[in-house]
Amino acid sequence: xxxxxxxxxxxxxxxxxxxxxxxxxxxxxxxxxxxxxxxxxxxxxxxxxxxxxxxxxxxxxxxxxxxxxxxxxxxxxxxxxxxxxxxxxxxxxxxxxxxxxxxxxxxxxxxxxxxxxxxxxxxxxxxxxxxxxxxxxxxxxxxxxxxxxxxxxxxxxxxxxxxxxxxxxxxxxxxxxxxxxxxxxxxxxxxxxxxxxxxxxxxxxxxxxxxxxxxxxxxxxxxxxxxxxxxxxxxxxxxxxxxxxxxxxxxxxxxxxxxxxxxxxxxxxxxxxxxxxxxxxxxxxxxxxxxxxxxxxxxxxxxxxxxxxxxxxxxxxxxxxxxxxxxxxxxxxxxxxxxxxxx
Amino acid sequence: xxxxxxxxxxxxxxxxxxxxxxxxxxxxxxxxxxxxxxxxxxxxxxxxxxxxxxxxxxxxxxxxxxxxxxxxxxxxxxxxxxxxxxxxxxxxxxxxxxxxxxxxxxxxxxxxxxxxxxxxxxxxxxxxxxxxxxxxxxxxxxxxxxxxxxxxxxxxxxxxxxxxxxxxxxxxxxxxxxxxxxxxxxxxxxxxxxxxxxxxxxxxxxxxxxxxxxxxxxxxxxxxxxxxxxxxxxxxxxxxxxxxxxxxxxxxxxxxxxxxxxxxxxxxxxxxxxxxxxxxxxxxxxxxxxxxxxxxxxxxxxxxxxxxxxxxxxxxxxxxxxxxxxxxxxxxxxxxxxxxxxxxxxxxxxxxxxxxxxxxxxxxxxxxxxxxxxxxxxxxxxxxxxxxxxxxxxxxxxxxxxxxxxxxxxxxxxxxxxxxxxxxxxxxxxxxxxxxxxxxxxxxxxxxxxxxxxxxxxxxxxxxxxxxxxxxxxxxxxxxxxxxxxxxxxxxxxxxxxxxxxxxxxxxxxxxxxxxxxxxxxxxxxxxxxxxxxxxxxxxxxxxxxxxxxxxxxxxxxxxxxxxxxxxxxxxxxxxxxxxxxxxxxxxxxxxxxxxxxxxxxxxxxxxxxxxxxxxxxxxxxxxxxxxxx
Numbered sequence: 001x002x003x004x005x006x007x008x009x010x011x012x013x014x015x016x017x018x019x020x021x022x023x024x025x026x027x028x029x030x031x032x033x034x035x036x037x038x039x040x041x042x043x044x045x046x047x048x049x050x051x052x053x054x055x056x057x058x059x060x061x062x063x064x065x066x067x068x069x070x071x072x073x074x075x076x077x078x079x080x081x082x083x084x085x086x087x088x089x090x091x092x093x094x095x096x097x098x099x100x101x102x103x104x105x106x107x108x109x110x111x112x113x114x115x116x117x118x119x120x121x122x123x124x125x126x127x128x129x130x131x132x133x134x135x136x137x138x139x140x141x142x143x144x145x146x147x148x149x150x151x152x153x154x155x156x157x158x159x160x161x162x163x164x165x166x167x168x169x170x171x172x173x174x175x176x177x178x179x180x181x182x183x184x185x186x187x188x189x190x191x192x193x194x195x196x197x198x199x200x201x202x203x204x205x206x207x208x209x210x211x212x213x214x215x216x217x218x219x220x221x222x223x224x225x226x227x228x229x230x231x232x233x234x235x236x237x238x239x240x241x242x243x244x245x246x247x248x249x250x251x252x253x254x255x256x257x258x259x260x261x262x263x264x265x266x267x268x269x270x271x272x273x274x275x276x277x278x279x280x281x282x283x284x285x286x287x288x289x290x291x292x293x294x295x296x297x298x299x300x301x302x303x304x305x306x307x308x309x310x311x312x313x314x315x316x317x318x319x320x321x322x323x324x325x326x327x328x329x330x331x332x333x334x335x336x337x338x339x340x341x342x343x
Numbered sequence: 344x345x346x347x348x349x350x351x352x353x354x355x356x357x358x359x360x361x362x363x364x365x366x367x368x369x370x371x372x373x374x375x376x377x378x379x380x381x382x383x384x385x386x387x388x389x390x391x392x393x394x395x396x397x398x399x400x401x402x403x404x405x406x407x408x409x410x411x412x413x414x415x416x417x418x419x420x421x422x423x424x425x426x427x428x429x430x431x432x433x434x435x436x437x438x439x440x441x442x443x444x445x446x447x448x449x450x451x452x453x454x455x456x457x458x459x460x461x462x463x464x465x466x467x468x469x470x471x472x473x474x475x476x477x478x479x480x481x482x483x484x485x486x487x488x489x490x491x492x493x494x495x496x497x498x499x500x501x502x503x504x505x506x507x508x509x510x511x512x513x514x515x516x517x518x519x520x521x522x523x524x525x526x527x528x529x530x531x532x533x534x535x536x537x538x539x540x541x542x543x544x545x546x547x548x549x550x551x552x553x554x555x556x557x558x559x560x561x562x563x564x565x566x567x568x569x570x571x572x573x574x575x576x577x578x579x580x581x582x583x584x585x586x587x588x589x590x591x592x593x594x595x596x597x598x599x600x601x602x603x604x605x606x607x608x609x610x611x612x613x614x615x616x617x618x619x620x621x622x623x624x625x626x627x628x629x630x631x632x633x634x635x636x637x638x639x640x641x642x643x644x645x646x647x648x649x650x651x652x653x654x655x656x657x658x659x660x661x662x663x664x665x666x667x668x669x670x671x672x673x674x675x676x677x678x679x680x681x682x683x684x685x686x687x688x689x690x691x692x693x694x695x696x697x698x699x700x701x702x703x704x705x706x707x708x709x710x711x712x713x714x715x716x717x718x719x720x721x722x723x724x725x726x727x728x729x730x731x732x733x734x735x736x737x738x739x740x741x742x743x744x745x746x747x748x749x750x751x752x753x754x755x756x757x758x759x760x761x762x763x764x765x766x767x768x769x770x771x772x773x774x775x776x777x778x779x780x781x782x783x784x785x786x787x788x789x790x791x792x793x794x795x796x797x798x799x800x801x802x803x804x805x806x807x808x809x810x811x812x813x814x815x816x817x818x819x820x821x822x823x824x825x826x827x828x829x830x831x832x833x834x835x836x837x838x839x840x841x842x843x844x845x846x847x848x849x850x851x852x853x854x855x856x857x858x859x860x861x862x863x864x865x866x867x868x869x870x871x872x873x874x875x876x877x878x879x880x881x882x883x884x885x886x887x888x889x890x891x892x893x894x895x896x897x898x899x900x901x902x903x904x905x906x907x908x909x910x911x912x913x914x915x916x917x918x919x920x921x922x923x924x925x926x927x928x929x930x931x932x933x934x935x936x937x938x939x940x941x942x943x944x945x946x947x948x949x950x951x952x953x954x955x956x957x958x959x960x961x962x963x964x965x966x967x968x969x970x971x972x973x
């Protein structure tokens with residue numbers, strides 16, 4: 001029934017458009033305007049360009065101001081302050097050019113609309129102008145690039161030695177987190193060792209793995225460098241922590257990394273936003289399959305003391321599941337058991 | 344001697360064409376045709392068909408994004424099982440939709456539909472050639488594209504859906520059927536279709552390049568080529584150099600998928616088993632893909648810019664400002680387009696040092712683009728602007744080119760790109776600068792050259808309505824995406840409600856979707872105009888826009904061979920509009936300098952004598968040739 005009604009509506013609409021079209025064609029033939037170079041439409045179009053400029057320009061400015069707090073995500077990392085500053089500097093520069101060129105574009109369109117008594121200027125070239133508008137953008141861009149490059153080199157420089165290492169592994173469709181434990185060394189892994197109980201493929205013949213422990217959330221200390229060791233188990237994923245201004249692909253077979261310094265705890269952010277439920281989040285930004293849009297992980301940023309306390313309270317993999325060391329060679333197994341039993 | 348040969352060849356081919364026209368039947372005229380004009384129309388119609396498919400797919404996923412709670416049962420007659428029992432769009436099919444939308448729009452609409460149509464149509468007509476260098480290869484090029492299209496179209500109807508890994512089809516997702524259903528047969532068909540498409544592009548490109556280099560008419564020096572031809576020529580060069588790399592990327596992917604190699608695969612545990620592949624690199628694929636993928640942006644953009652240059656100059660009644668600067672900019676863009684690809688990969692795990700290099704190179708390419716914009720603006724300045732629909736679309740293109748180009752400065756800066764990569768900011772950026780700008784270039788071309796294609800005029804009023812609805816619509820769709828992107832909304836998300844940072848802007852997304860739907864339906868105005876005017880439109884005059892270029896010297900309905908009798912010679916550049924001293928405000932390229940002493944510039948006045956000598960010489964040669972033949 002709906003289909004029938006809709007098709008009738010569509011047919012009526014087409015007929016209406018058809019009638020309007022025929023009528024305006026006949027009128028234009030009657031007025032002989034189809035023989036003219038430019039009709040009143042020319043002026044209408046010229047005016048519409050100005051209207052467009054004013055309405056859209058105004059709307060854009062108004063919306064950008066009113067909505068600023070909505071689309072501007074709060075920053076929670078030190079390098080985020082730098083990249084955001086770059087972003088807003090670039091916005092200022094490009095915004096100026098955007099508005100200037102659009103005023104020129106639409107103003108010229110309006111002002112120089114066709115008039116029978118006028119002739120266009122024959123102005124084929126001017127090398128001085130070309131040089132100016134090659135050099136000026138080149139210089140502006142150079143400044144932007146160099147400031148961007150400095151920030152980029154700092155962000156991508158090797159992590160400080162005292163950085164807290166967290167391993168984040170993406171798989172369809174979640175993230176798994178592993179901490180290096182008290183020795184601050186992540187144990188080796190091999191994807192072939194992956195099983196239902198050892199989902200990260202940790203190689204427990206590496207003694208560094210004995211104290212490695214999992215965590216439901218990513219927990220990191222405020223004000224201290226944190227290094228994410230990022231990998232993927234199946235397809236490409238990408239770790240995106242929007243508030244930290246952090247993004248790095250997770251690539252199977254090629255570990256990647258990203259280090260940063262969080263500068264606000266979750267609690268501080270909650271107070272700042274007046275939102276008791278607020279959490280820092282990780283999302284996936286590299287399409288990875290059907291559940292791409294569900295890969296959420298919470299980051300909890302805490303004060304350093306709280307972090308250290310939390311860190312020592314965690315249970316290593318082999319303690320919570322001694323089966324993991326069942327197949328180890330005898331000597332290693334003994335070592336692991338000693339580790340489990342000491343306290 | 345060379346001139347004599349060309350003349351002899353021309354004389355012979357005129358003769359041949361005469362024969363052809365008597366024997367043309369339906370199949371050789373409309374289907375397996377070697378006439379570049381008909382092939383151009385085939386490309387155009389295919390492009391329009393694909394644009395509607397691609398647009399329709401985007402409407403489907405915009406419905407999901409704008410109205411996540413909507414009951415989509417009414418789409419069941421079209422989508423069948425992709426609408427699940429509770430009336431929701433299947434998330435796997437959502438990914439298939441965005442993938443096919445991208446593939447179709449980038450390759451089938453903006454590459455084949457734009458370059459295929461206008462390079463084919465305009466190159467011979469504007470350089471003064473009877474046809475392409477190889478009419479047969481040109482025909483093959485279209486039919487390879489057609490086969491590619493059929494395969495891609497079939498893949499839409501597979502039980503497990505078409506390719507779904509995004510239009511970039513990054514492995515391992517695209518290599519493993521376990522990872523996503525679309526990576527099964529759908530992906531196989533995608534790859535097969537792309538192989539045909541690449542073959543088609545290469546055959547077309549070789550033809551365009553050869554034709555421009557070899558078949559220009561007398562006097563049509565490279566320095567007198569319309570900017571359209573420069574754009575098509577450079578586009579073909581880019582395509583010829585970069586498409587083979589996509590081919591190699593696709594081939595290696597085929598090997599990984601079907602023959603157990605490990606070019607892109609390494610250390611994968613999926614579906615409860617560890618795969619044997621080791622040593623491959625997923626990033627390798629990204630390098631190979633973007634080595635085409637980035638130049639591809641310019642493959643779709645340059646023809647649009649070329650068309651715009653021509654349309655803006657003609658309808659401003661002014662020479663294009665900085666003809667040489669325009670050519671140099673396009674050359675610069677052509678060369679630089681090959682050394683910026685890795686700016687798509689700043690956060691892919693690429694060596695950060697390489698990231699720095701590519702950031703510098705990327706921002707250099709903004710300079711020639713800026714020069715082009717300023718030149719367009721100066722062309723409008725003190726013009727006498729006639730707003731034909733083609734002119735409106737060209738001005739629209741300049742606006743999109745600015746808006747989308749400026750956001751490229753953010754994304755090319757690797758430090759800023761960390762946050763913006765793969766968010767809606769990127770979606771806004773490339774849809775404006777590459778999608779909408781190229782689409783507007785294509786529309787400008789259709790409105791401008793429709794009279795030459797079909798001998799009739801498109802209705803102007805409908806053109807105006809079409810333009811304003813589309814222009815405003817495109818901005819309403821893509822401008823809000825900047826805000827959504829700055830807020831961090833990731834791309835290719837079926838729904839954002841899982842994340843508290845993205846659990847907002849439902850109103851804005853709804854707004855975008857409504858704007859997209861209106862814009863999509865506005866295109867039916869064009870469709871009506873196009874097909875109605877083809878048969879019932881006002882009859883066109885020989886030179887309806889009072890343009891200088893050669894195509895308007897052909898008969899209103901040019902036959903195969905374009906010109907009756909000899910091909911006209913060219914004596915001047917194509918932009919002598921409103922030249923001081925001349926009575927008319929345009930002087931076609933075929934008018935000798937010696938015929939316009941009143942408007943010649945000083946350096947042209949000096950050339951008049953030389954020109955007269957050459958003309959006398961040519962006349963002699965013509966006489967000798969004719970006597971030889973008889």
